[in-house]
Amino acid sequence: MKKDRHFPYFLLMLLMMLCQARSTAQQTGFRERFTFDLLFGSRSFQRESLPEGRDLDFLNFLETGTGWDASQYLDLGFSLKTTEQWTFSTDLKLMSDFRPGHLGISAQYKHRKTPGRFVVGVRADFNVCKLTINQFNQFHVRNDSGFYADLNTNYRQVDLTDMSLGISPFIEMNPRRFHLKLSPGAGVNLFLPFRETIVQKETGSNLKREIRYNTHAGPALFVAADLTVRYDLVQSENLSLGLMLQAVQLFSRRALPYTRSIDSWTYENTVHKNISPEKTWFSRRDLSLGVYIGL
Amino acid sequence: MLKKILFILLSLNLLRIIPGCCECDEAARPFSFNQTDIVNLDNTGPWPEYTDSDTMRPAAVAFSISLFDSTGYFYAQAPDIVTPGFSQAKAFAKCDCAFPFMANQHLTQISIESLYALSPDIPAGEVSGLFVAKPTSNAASGNLYIPLNDLCNQTIGKVYYDSGIESFDLYLKTEVQHPEARFVFTFTFSDSLILRDTTRLITIAAR
Numbered sequence: 001m002k003k004d005r006h007f008p009y010f011l012l013m014l015l016m017m018l019c020q021a022r023s024t025a026q027q028t029g030f031r032e033r034f035t036f037d038l039l040f041g042s043r044s045f046q047r048e049s050l051p052e053g054r055d056l057d058f059l060n061f062l063e064t065g066t067g068w069d070a071s072q073y074l075d076l077g078f079s080l081k082t083t084e085q086w087t088f089s090t091d092l093k094l095m096s097d098f099r100p101g102h103l104g105i106s107a108q109y110k111h112r113k114t115p116g117r118f119v120v121g122v123r124a125d126f127n128v129c130k131l132t133i134n135q136f137n138q139f140h141v142r143n144d145s146g147f148y149a150d151l152n153t154n155y156r157q158v159d160l161t162d163m164s165l166g167i168s169p170f171i172e173m174n175p176r177r178f179h180l181k182l183s184p185g186a187g188v189n190l191f192l193p194f195r196e197t198i199v200q201k202e203t204g205s206n207l208k209r210e211i212r213y214n215t216h217a218g219p220a221l222f223v224a225a226d227l228t229v230r231y232d233l234v235q236s237e238n239l240s241l242g243l244m245l246q247a248v249q250l251f252s253r254r255a256l257p258y259t260r261s262i263d264s265w266t267y268e269n270t271v272h273k274n275i276s277p278e279k280t281w282f283s284r285r286d287l288s289l290g291v292y293i294g295l
Numbered sequence: 296m297l298k299k300i301l302f303i304l305l306s307l308n309l310l311r312i313i314p315g316c317c318e319c320d321e322a323a324r325p326f327s328f329n330q331t332d333i334v335n336l337d338n339t340g341p342w343p344e345y346t347d348s349d350t351m352r353p354a355a356v357a358f359s360i361s362l363f364d365s366t367g368y369f370y371a372q373a374p375d376i377v378t379p380g381f382s383q384a385k386a387f388a389k390c391d392c393a394f395p396f397m398a399n400q401h402l403t404q405i406s407i408e409s410l411y412a413l414s415p416d417i418p419a420g421e422v423s424g425l426f427v428a429k430p431t432s433n434a435a436s437g438n439l440y441i442p443l444n445d446l447c448n449q450t451i452g453k454v455y456y457d458s459g460i461e462s463f464d465l466y467l468k469t470e471v472q473h474p475e476a477r478f479v480f481t482f483t484f485s486d487s488l489i490l491r492d493t494t495r496l497i498t499i500a501a502r
Contacts, residue, residue, distance in 0.1 A: 199438040206427075266427060
């Protein structure tokens, strides 16, 4: 729900920036450039599963729960260069089941006077990435003997939304038909909170208990690096068409803290406990290859 | 000419749809609780099930209770709407109206008496505090049980959409250590009416 609330503000902000940039472009006579990228890539992420303790660690059940996962995606990128300095981009990754798995919005500013053949600048990114937590109830199945560990017999899958806001300087080189851009950056990422409930019943007994999990954002710093290589196959004043390669790597130490509330028999004597699982390394890498067209 | 006739017939048939919707009377029908029914529950599995057996596990003693009107306000049929010479287009021959019911009284107290000692520490007598309830109507919410007082409070001004029956399950929280158990349920209503019913003799199975 929170995601739905924030997203329109970002779109509105982007629209306002675009309108302002367009008017500046009209004043200076600069022609806007629109670029469309179509990439096919692979995303993998690693989050080492921690030893199972007394409390549930949701991130142990990320995707396949093995600590390493990979999936393929189709990447649709749109960018609009509104002035010599400003470029605004959106990036949508459709996963192998055509489910939107990643949305990125970025604003990039190039420094006007850069010595030599290099171009430097700074970029701000906002990203929303979809992950899933699967069958977290298995923690209770393994640990709560004597109970029907989860009366909900459905496949327990939770959509985990990973949001990040980062800033990164970049350096760009444009030797002949090649365009190389490297941008190391840093920022903050967090998980959108969610709620899950486990209802249990003791076998051969009337005792029922309800365990409610309310997760917290668990903000964490990240460092990331983004390398983009473009090669122009066709180069003219009004059209550029070429091949591109993109690689992104992100590192962060993350955990998913939560408040656990337990009620037994009735809802009269709730026991609350704040739990913070141990932080451990989380990494994500994207590698994609495709084509682009600039108009 | 044939097309005109078909057009007129089609128009008339389409017109039948306009008054075809059932206009159900939303006014609540009054009824009075005057009868009880007790069914044993087998609650050894993940969900309670009705059972004819009089044997229960020591920690799974449970009963399903129904309070209702003996005159049988379970369902009220809508009166036929007479439209001579012009039948309505409806999916059913008669309107299938589920009328809401509202009881003339509400529960004020549920007291439970055990006819046998439940354990060396719990002698025969008043054991209401050892029971919890779970409403079983479609409107019931929550996964856990509720105290008996809360169940009584929920019947104040309650509108029964399914049928004129107050149904709930009662669960014993403690483990019965006596080989037999039997309980007397006393339901007190706001109009001072008291309904009393006794369970069958329950044999407590070994663990």
